[in-house]
Amino acid sequence: xxxxxxxxxxxxxxxxxxxxxxxxxxxxxxxxxxxxxxxxxxxxxxxxxxxxxxxxxxxxxxxxxxxxxxxxxxxxxxxxxxxxxxxxxxxxxxxxxxxxxxxxxxxxxxxxxxxxxxxxxxxxxxxxxxxxxxxxxxxxxxxxxxxxxxxxxxxxxxxxxxxxxxxxxxxxxxxxxxxxxxxxxxxxxxxxxxxxxxxxxxxxxxxxxxxxxxxxxxxxxxxxxxxxxxxxxxxxxxxxxxxxxxxxxxxxxxxxxxxxxxxxxxxxxxxxxxxxxxxxxxxxxxxxxxxxxxxxxxxxxxxxxx
Numbered sequence: 001x002x003x004x005x006x007x008x009x010x011x012x013x014x015x016x017x018x019x020x021x022x023x024x025x026x027x028x029x030x031x032x033x034x035x036x037x038x039x040x041x042x043x044x045x046x047x048x049x050x051x052x053x054x055x056x057x058x059x060x061x062x063x064x065x066x067x068x069x070x071x072x073x074x075x076x077x078x079x080x081x082x083x084x085x086x087x088x089x090x091x092x093x094x095x096x097x098x099x100x101x102x103x104x105x106x107x108x109x110x111x112x113x114x115x116x117x118x119x120x121x122x123x124x125x126x127x128x129x130x131x132x133x134x135x136x137x138x139x140x141x142x143x144x145x146x147x148x149x150x151x152x153x154x155x156x157x158x159x160x161x162x163x164x165x166x167x168x169x170x171x172x173x174x175x176x177x178x179x180x181x182x183x184x185x186x187x188x189x190x191x192x193x194x195x196x197x198x199x200x201x202x203x204x205x206x207x208x209x210x211x212x213x214x215x216x217x218x219x220x221x222x223x224x225x226x227x228x229x230x231x232x233x234x235x236x237x238x239x240x241x242x243x244x245x246x247x248x249x250x251x252x253x254x255x256x257x258x259x260x261x262x263x264x265x266x267x268x269x270x271x272x273x274x275x276x277x278x279x280x281x282x283x284x285x286x287x288x289x290x291x292x293x294x295x296x297x298x299x300x301x302x303x304x305x306x
Contacts, residue, residue: 048285050075053126055118057109057166058136060087062235063185066276067133072100074280076131079103079122109136109162119169129173131283134163134207135185138237139199147198155199160206167214171223180223181283184211185275188231188298204229208294215292226282226290231298232260233270265300 054071058064059080065087072078072095080091080102088104095102105121107114123129139155142148163184174180186207193201207227214225232238239253242260246253261268275297281287282295296302 045286047074047280049280049283052076052130052283053079053122053128054131054133054283055079055081055122055129055166055170056133056135057081057107057118057162058134058185059091060084062135062237063230063233063272063275063279064133064135065091066272067135067183067185067279068102069094070273070276070280071131071133071283072102073098074284075100076283077101077103077126079105079118079125081105081107081118082136083108109166110157112165115162115165115169119166119173123173128177129170130177130179131181131183132166132170133183133185133279133283134166136162137203139203141196141199141241144195144198151199152202155203156206159203160210163207164210164214167210167225171214171218171221174223175218175221178222180218180221181287182214182223182225183279183282184208184225184227185279186211186227186229186294188229188296188302191229192302211294212292219291224282224287224291226292227294228275228278228282229294229296229298230270230275231264231296231301232257233272233275235272238269261299263301264298268299270297270299 049071052075054076056064056068056071056078059068059078060082064080064082068078068080068091078095078100080088081104082088083106085104085106088106092102092104103122103125105118107118109115119129137155137159139159140151142151167182170182171180184207186204187200189197189201189204191205191208208229211225211227218225239257242256243253246256249256257269278295278297282290
């Protein structure tokens, strides 16, 4: 199958339509390092994912949804999980309409019983589990001088604890097959703390630490554990977060999103499909020598080395 991602929900639809409807010209710098590929150009790598059995948490929207669709396109059988049923069913319908195999299970990653239910149902449906992509979890922001510490606990409970819990439960299935891939969608905030993003930053750095520790524990079993750290990405959640700031400033949210992208070397913010493409490779057979790594997809924003 071609190594490419299906289309996903994006902020506000097509960019050109947004600019036109707003009655102004889009002056964004040209996208750098990205162009449209025709079908023949995408058929260049066999990721050997056909028949692999995957779980994607947070699979109902945004990056998680794109990861589920991308894995299914490569032939994987995909179980998506999130708290709300209707959007999960929509993702499964899209997978099946394109000839793939999908399954939906509702679950809350803060609940151990729910995590067990998701793992058990996916394993029973597919006969095992080969791949886990953790994409659930979002932490509320707030100024550190006024931030209730309970908000930090909330972020840790869903993202750090949830990711680790799902990993612990799925690893025995992977050990049985002597093969597995775990991909954690963390975020660049983990190593870029600011006064307004500490709950997210703490949760993300915890995910990165767990990624490294899990690698030490299971690398001898043929299981690779890695993380992706996206910066701002073109999803509904990003719009919702920026909308609050736009309202505070009395500005248009599209202007804030455009300006955020223009400050990056890439000249734009990320698309969720781009993150899903990297996640799909990290979940694949050809990805055989990447262990405990955090892949930063922040458009060049991060200045630190390594």
